[in-house]
């Protein structure tokens with residue numbers, strides 16, 4: 540049995556809004572293939588669909604390969620980043636696609652396996668790499684970044700009020716030796732900022748989120764990926780993006796808003812001088828799809844998920 544257990548989030552919303560014409564062959568990219576949960580549903584629903592599945596994580600790709608075997612040569616797998624989706628698509632001769640799915644963030648196995656180092660609840664190495672062939676681990680960021688850089692990471696990616704205090708404490712603590720495990724970092728968070736107040740997100744959650752985003756360059760990936768998606772989508776093609784925290788959702792919301800606007804001049808200008816052209820429409824306007832009570836009962840990890848949809852004009 541596969542050890543990769545991940546329940547696809549907002550699957551109903553994805554199936555409802557990432558739609559394809561039934562009468563012709565269609566192509567899509569799943570830029571965050573994971574275990575292939577969403578992709579398998581789409582491949583089942585559309586027998587004429589060909590899919591390029593991209594993931595940075597070899598373990599995810601291995602698992603998806605098994606799950607999607609039923610679709611035979613309709614599936615192409617690629618170990619890489621979705622920020623490079625255009626290059627990956629071109630490498631199999633695709634110049635455009637009819638749909639794109641990005642279910643960004645971490646998979647359940649990445650969080651649950653202590654040896655991946657993503658979770659502060661389990662002790663493990665300070666790793667947090669989605670792509671285990673990359674050189675940049677959480678340990679490297681924590682042990683070698685300057686105090687200023689650490690402060691920026693904690694403030695921008697963890698939205699931590701005490702970012703400066705924590706960065707200072709990391710640098711002080713390094714004088715005694717390198718941080719080796721997730722437990723070392725949790726202890727420093729507790730010693731420096733105290734135990735988290737009841738009802739608030741635990742401080743280590745925010746610190747680990749911040750490091751993970753830095754290690755995997757997640758926000759840069761999202762910005763580059765959205766631009767690549769816009770170029771690749773053919774007219775009428777849709778992009779569906781599922782995000783899990785406000786930093787990501789803000790980027791998606793802003794991108795969709797800007798690219799669906801016919802003018803991006805600063806407010807108050809008497810005439811438009813930006814020359815901007817709308818390239819997207821928003822079928823749900825600016826609404827987001829979130830998990831139903833039923834879904835939350837089966838998968839509490841869907842609680843923060845937000846699905847946004849845009850269509851190429």
Ligand SMILES: C[S@@+](CC[C@H](N)C(=O)[O-])C[C@H]1O[C@@H](n2cnc3c(N)ncnc32)[C@H](O)[C@@H]1O
Pocket residue numbers: 545546547548570571572573574575576577578593594595596599619620621622642643644645646647669760
């Ligand atoms: C939430 S899981 C996707 C789960 C998938 N939709 C499913 O139903 O099984 C996110 C996956 O995206 C991958 N990922 C995250 N950022 C990526 C990036 N920039 N490029 C490629 N893969 C990425 C992660 O390695 C992880 O496997």
